[in-house]
Amino acid sequence: MLAAARQTRPAERVPLAEALGRTLAEAVVSRDALPPFDNSSVDGFAVRTADFAGGTATLEVTGEVAAGGVPAEAVRPGTCLRIMTGAPLPDGADAVAPVEWTEAEGTRPEGNRVRIGGAPTPGQHVRRAGEDARPGEEMVAAGTVVGPPVIGMAAALGVPSLAVCVPPRVAVVATGDELVDAGATPGPGRIRDSNGPALAAQVLSAGGTVLGPWRARDEERDARAALEKALEADVLLVSGGVSVGDYDLVKGVLGGLGVAWQFWKVRQRPGKPLAFGRRGNTLVFGLPGNPVSSAVCFEQYVRPALAALLGRRAVLRPRRPAVLAEAVPKAAGLHHFVRGRFEYGGDGRLHVRPTGPQGSGLYSSMLRADGLIHLPEGMEHPEAGTPVEVEWLPA
Numbered sequence: 468m469l470a471a472a473r474q475t476r477p478a479e480r481v482p483l484a485e486a487l488g489r490t491l492a493e494a495v496v497s498r499d500a501l502p503p504f505d506n507s508s509v510d511g512f513a514v515r516t517a518d519f520a521g522g523t524a525t526l527e528v529t530g531e532v533a534a535g536g537v538p539a540e541a542v543r544p545g546t547c548l549r550i551m552t553g554a555p556l557p558d559g560a561d562a563v564a565p566v567e568w569t570e571a572e573g574t575r576p577e578g579n580r581v582r583i584g585g586a587p588t589p590g591q592h593v594r595r596a597g598e599d600a601r602p603g604e605e606m607v608a609a610g611t612v613v614g615p616p617v618i619g620m621a622a623a624l625g626v627p628s629l630a631v632c633v634p635p636r637v638a639v640v641a642t643g644d645e646l647v648d649a650g651a652t653p654g655p656g657r658i659r660d661s662n663g664p665a666l667a668a669q670v671l672s673a674g675g676t677v678l679g680p681w682r683a684r685d686e687e688r689d690a691r692a693a694l695e696k697a698l699e700a701d702v703l704l705v706s707g708g709v710s711v712g713d714y715d716l717v718k719g720v721l722g723g724l725g726v727a728w729q730f731w732k733v734r735q736r737p738g739k740p741l742a743f744g745r746r747g748n749t750l751v752f753g754l755p756g757n758p759v760s761s762a763v764c765f766e767q768y769v770r771p772a773l774a775a776l777l778g779r780r781a782v783l784r785p786r787r788p789a790v791l792a793e794a795v796p797k798a799a800g801l802h803h804f805v806r807g808r809f810e811y812g813g814d815g816r817l818h819v820r821p822t823g824p825q826g827s828g829l830y831s832s833m834l835r836a837d838g839l840i841h842l843p844e845g846m847e848h849p850e851a852g853t854p855v856e857v858e859w860l861p862a
Contacts, residue, residue, distance in 0.1 A: 468729065468743050468768065469782065471750060472775035476632045483621060486613045489631035490674060490777040495607040495617070497624050500597035505556040509592045512547040512569065512581060513538075513560035519586035528579040532557060547581065556593055563592035600624065610780035612674075635776045637670045638697035639663055639680035642690065642707040642717060643756060646682055661830060662706040662761045666754075669765045672861050673773045675702065683708075690720045698724060698749055701776065704769060707756030710740040717753050718742055726751050734844055735802045737827035738764040750776075757827035763804050763839070766860065786841065786856040789817040791849055795840075799847040806836035809857060819857055836860060 478492035507513065513532065518524045531549040532538045538557035542548055547564075548557050556563070568585045600606055606624065607617050613629065621629060641663040649659050663680030670677050678700050683693035685708070694717070697703050708717030709731070721744065722728065728744035731753075735741075737760035742753030752769055754761045766784075774782040789809065797803055805821050812818045822835040838859040842849060849855070 468750075468772060469775050471729070471745055472772040473778075474748055474776060476635070476776060476778060478630050479633055480628045480630050482628050483618050483626075486618060486621075486629045486631060487615070488674065489613050489629070489634075490779050491607060491609050491611045491613060491617075491629060492632045492778070493630040494605045494609045495621055495624065495626060495629070497600040497602060497604045497606050499600075499625065500602055501600035501623055502594055502596055502598070504596050506553050506594050507532075507550045507556060507563045507592060508552065508594050509563060509565045510552050511550060511563045511565040511567075511592065512583065513542055513550045513557050514547045514562055514564050514583070514587060515542055515544065515560060516562050516587055516589050518545060519583075522586050523582065523584050524586075525580055525582045528581050547583075561589045561593075562587035565592060608780060610778050612779060612781075632777045634674055634676045635701040635773060636678055637675040637702040637704060637773070638678040638700035639666045639670065640683055640693055640697050640703070640705045641666075641680060642683045642685065642705060644685045661758050662754075662756070665758065665762060665830075666704055666706060666765060669762070669770070670704070670773070673770045674777055674779075675773050685716065687716055687720060690716050691724070694720055695724055698726075698746060698751075701749060702769070702773065703749060703751045704754060704765070705752070706754045706761045709742045709753035709755065721746075721751060721753075734800065735804065737804065737825075738767070739801070741768065743768070755827070758830045759806070759827045759833055762830075762833050766839070767804065784858050786858050787817060789819045789840070789855055789857045791840075791851055791853045791855055792818040792820040794848070794850045795821060795842065797842050797846060797849060799845055802844045803840075803842040803846075805840040805842060806832040807838060807840040807857065808835065809837040809859075817857065819855065833860075 526547040529546045532554040534551045534553035542557050542559035564583045564587050568583050570582045641660050645657050646660040647653050647657050667677045667680045681693055683690045705717050708715045726744045726746045731742040733741050738755055740755050741764050744751045754764050771782050807819045807821055809819050819840050822832045838857050841856045
C-alpha cells in the first residue's frame with residue numbers, strides 16, 4: 468500500500484503566511500550566515516579578556532552599541548563599550564561582561580568608569596557569525612511538515628516563500644440507504660451520516676484536500692454514478708459496502724470501474740473488512756461502515772498513505788511503550804486497536820486503560836481516547852501490568 472502511495476507529487480510555491488502544515492517539496496538552504504555577524508547574547512559591556520589578569524577590572528566606558536547599530540570605535544586596552552543584546556561585537560573585544568557583574572564607579576567629565584567583578588573567558592556571551600546557519604547549509608529537509616520553527620528559520624534566512632507539495636485530492640463517499648444529513652431528523656430506521664464529515668476532517672488533518680463528502684445509496688446504479696465521479700481523485704475513501712452482506716456493493720462496483728483490489732480483510736478489530744486497491748495512480752480504500760472502524764482504519768492505513776503521497780519523511784506514527792492499568796478482554800487471532808486513556812504513574816511509566824466499552828459502533832470511545840492501545844494478534848487475555856505499545860491520536 469505504501470509502495471503504491473510513493474508517487475511524485477506536483478509542487479507549488481506559497482508565501483510563509485500560507486505554509487503552515489504543508490509539506491516541503493524542496494529543502495530550505497541557507498544563503499547567508501546566521502547570525503551574519505558576531506554579536507552580544509546579553510546586555511553588558513564589550514571587553515578585552517586581557518584586561519582581567521587580576522580576576523576583576525575597572526574600565527573606562529567610551530561609548531555604546533545598540534541593537535541595530537554599528538560600533539563607532541574599537542575597544543582599546545583599559546576601555547570597554549556598553550553593549551545591548553544582539554548588537555555587533557566591536558573590534559578589539561573578545562567577550563561580553565553581563566551588566567549583572569558590574570558596579571558603576573561614578574562619572575567623570577571625560578567618560579564613565581565601571582567595575583566588573585568577574586573575569587569573562589574569551590568568547591563568553593558572544594554569538595559567533597554562522598553558528599546557527601552557514602552559507603550553503605541545508606537547514607530543513609524536503610519532506611518536513613512546516614511548523615512554526617520552519618517558518619521562523621525561513622524568515623531569518625531571508626526565504627519569503629516555500630516550495631510545498633500540492634495536497635492530494637481525496638474523495639469521500641459514505642454509502643447506505645439509512646444515512647441522512649447531520650441537521651436532519653432521522654425517520655424510522657435512519658441515522659445521521661457521521662462517517663462522511665469525520666473522514667473529511669481526518670483528511671484535512673492529514674494534509675489532503677476533500678472532494679465531497681458525497682453519499683451513495685445501496686443501489687448499483689446510484690453507487691456506480693457516485694463512485695465513477697469520485698475516482699477522478701488521487702485517493703478515494705468509501706465507507707460501508709465492503710463487507711459480505713447482500714447490499715455491500717462497493718467492491719463489485721469499483722471492480723467493474725477498473726479498480727484492481729490488492730487486499731480485502733485484515734486480522735484486526737475493529738476494521739476487519741478493510742479493502743485496498745488502485746486504478747492507475749488513484750488509491751482506493753474501502754473502509755468499514757461502523758464509525759469507529761472507519762476512523763481507526765483511516766488512522767492506521769489512510770493517514771500513512773497520504774503522508775507517503777506527500778513525500779513526508781515520517782510516514783508511520785511512532786509507538787511508545789506502556790503498561791496496561793487493567794485487564795482487557797481479548798482472544799488470540801486478531802490485532803486489537805483499543806481506544807485508551809493514558810497517564811503517567813508514580814513509577815514513571817505510561818499507564819493505559821480502555822475508554823470503556825469498545826464496540827465498533829460506539830464513536831464516544833474515539834471521542835474520549837488519548838490514543839490507541841495495540842494488542843498484537845498473538846496476545847491472549849492481557850492482565851494489568853502487561854507491557855504494550857500505544858500511539859497518540861491527533862487532537
